[in-house]
Amino acid sequence: MTLVLTRGDLESVLEPGACLAALREGFRTADAVPVAGQRVRTDLPFPGTATALIPGLLPGIEAYTVKVNAKFPGAQPALRGVICLHSGQDGELLALLDSATVTAWRTGLAAALGTDLLAGPGQAVGVIGAGAQAELVVRGLAALRPRSALVVHDTSADRAEAFAGRHGGRVASSAAEVAAAADVVLSATWSRKPLLHLADARRGQHFTSLGADEPGKAELAADLLEAATVVVDDRELAMTMGALAQGGTADATLGEVVRGEHPGRVSAESRTVYAPVGLPWQDLALSWLAYRAARREGLGRRVDLLA
Numbered sequence: 001m002t003l004v005l006t007r008g009d010l011e012s013v014l015e016p017g018a019c020l021a022a023l024r025e026g027f028r029t030a031d032a033v034p035v036a037g038q039r040v041r042t043d044l045p046f047p048g049t050a051t052a053l054i055p056g057l058l059p060g061i062e063a064y065t066v067k068v069n070a071k072f073p074g075a076q077p078a079l080r081g082v083i084c085l086h087s088g089q090d091g092e093l094l095a096l097l098d099s100a101t102v103t104a105w106r107t108g109l110a111a112a113l114g115t116d117l118l119a120g121p122g123q124a125v126g127v128i129g130a131g132a133q134a135e136l137v138v139r140g141l142a143a144l145r146p147r148s149a150l151v152v153h154d155t156s157a158d159r160a161e162a163f164a165g166r167h168g169g170r171v172a173s174s175a176a177e178v179a180a181a182a183d184v185v186l187s188a189t190w191s192r193k194p195l196l197h198l199a200d201a202r203r204g205q206h207f208t209s210l211g212a213d214e215p216g217k218a219e220l221a222a223d224l225l226e227a228a229t230v231v232v233d234d235r236e237l238a239m240t241m242g243a244l245a246q247g248g249t250a251d252a253t254l255g256e257v258v259r260g261e262h263p264g265r266v267s268a269e270s271r272t273v274y275a276p277v278g279l280p281w282q283d284l285a286l287s288w289l290a291y292r293a294a295r296r297e298g299l300g301r302r303v304d305l306l307a
Contacts, residue, residue, distance in 0.1 A: 003095040003300045005290060010101045013293035016136075016143045019109045019286055026058055026285045027113070027233075027258040033057045037280035039237060041214060048072035049214065056284030062088040065284045069099055071214075073190045077132070079103060085287045093305065095291045100132070102290070106282040108136020110233070111208050114254050114274035115184060116144040118231060118264045119206035122183025123148035128175045128196075128219075129189035130154040130163035133210055137186050138167055151181045155189075176200045187211055187219040194221035201227070203269045212243040213277045220273065222247055228271035231257060231264060233279055243275035 005013075040052045049071045056065030069081035081099035086092065115137065123146055127134045130152050141147060150169030154160035160171045172178045175195040179185050187195060188210040196207070201224055209219045225248045232238035232250040244250060252262035254274065265272050294300045 001302045002093045002305055003291065003294060003302055005095055005097045005294055005300045007098045007101045009294060009299045010098060010105075010290050012299060013290050013297060014101075014105055014286065016109060016140050018289060019105060020113055020140060020143060022285045022289050023106065023110050023113055023282065024258060026281055027110075027255045029059045030057075030279070030281045031255055032059050033281070039241075039277070039280070041241070046072070047074060051214075053278070053280040053283060056280035056282070056287070058281050058284055058288075061284060061288050063094060063284065063288060064088055065280065065287050067099055067103075067280070067283050069103070078190075083283055083287050085284075085291055095287070095294075095300070097287050097290060102283060102286050103278070104132040104136055106286045107210060107276075107278055108133045109140040110254075110276060110278075110282055111137045111186070111210055111274065112140025112144060114231065114233075114257075114276065115141060115186070115206060115208045117254070117257055118229075118272040118274050119145075119184045120204050120265065120268060120272075122204065124181060124183045125150050126172070126178035126182025126185040127152045127163065127169075128154075128178050128185065128187040129211065130156075130159045131188055133188040134163070134186055135166075137188070137208070137210075141184075149181065151178050153178045179205070184208070189219060190217065191219050192216050193218060194224075195219050196224060197221040198223040198227050200224075201271055203271060206265075206272045206274075208274045209243050210276065212245070212275060213241065215241045215245060218243070218246065220275070224271070225273060225275075228273040229264070229266060230273045230275060231262075232274075233276040237277040237279075238275060242277040243273070 085095040256262040
């Protein structure tokens with residue numbers, strides 16, 4: 001039997017603290033898996049792209065994930081898909097999970113973890129792109145560190161107002177205004193040109209860029225990346241389809257920072273950037289957590305796909 005977990009099911013069982021712990025452990029151990037994860041992306045003859053991440057693997061978990069996503073920027077929601085959770089013993093399809101929910105949670109909370117590890121002590125947070133991923137970053141950061149002011153910018157004024165209202169913040173008129181007001185700046189957009197340049201940044205500031213996860217997408221300009229300590233989740237992917245696709249190098253991976261192999265922020269005056277692409281093991285970390293919790297609590301719908 002296969003357990004089907006909808007968005008509502010997932011939001012009932014996922015909790016930021018447990019997810020953050022699972023992701024931290026994943027960053028610590030994922031490099032020990034002998035099979036490399038793959039990220040396959042293709043354009044479509046429609047206004048969107050298709051992406052598959054396979055296989056999601058972690059030490060100590062006898063299961064793996066395969067994720068298939070459709071990304072259509074003009075749609076609501078813009079990301080739709082499914083995560084297949086398979087047994088590592090016999091390939092049984094243990095669960096089908098809503099990909100949009102798992103992706104928002106794993107991306108947002110992994111970004112919150114990276115932000116907390118790299119950012120300085122400043123407490124003012126800025127958000128550029130007030131979508132689902134930014135929502136989870138802000139929620140995750142609240143579990144990790146204190147926050148003072150929150151300033152938000154989005155191409156949709158209504159979405160920015162709603163986001164600011166939920167989190168006790170204010171709306172800014174531009175990305176540059178966000179950067180001027182915040183110690184920690186999060187961008188999660190569909191932008192294909194830089195939103196922030198070195199002139200918009202100051203020493204000691206931290207930037208987390210979630211939008212540059214496909215070829216052609218960019219949020220931070222080359223001069224800002226060159227002036228910062230840049231941490232990524234995967235060096236090769238960062239160079240081929242992430243924030244460093246237009247040039248630049250990564251100083252470390254977040255796994256190296258979690259394991260203490262790199263200090264992350266080297267001084268109070270350093271500018272730091274966390275620029276992840278998103279990795280298959282992160283899907284497994286949260287899918288396995290959700291699957292086990294749903295089974296304990298009797299949530300989800302069981303179906304026999306072979307009947």
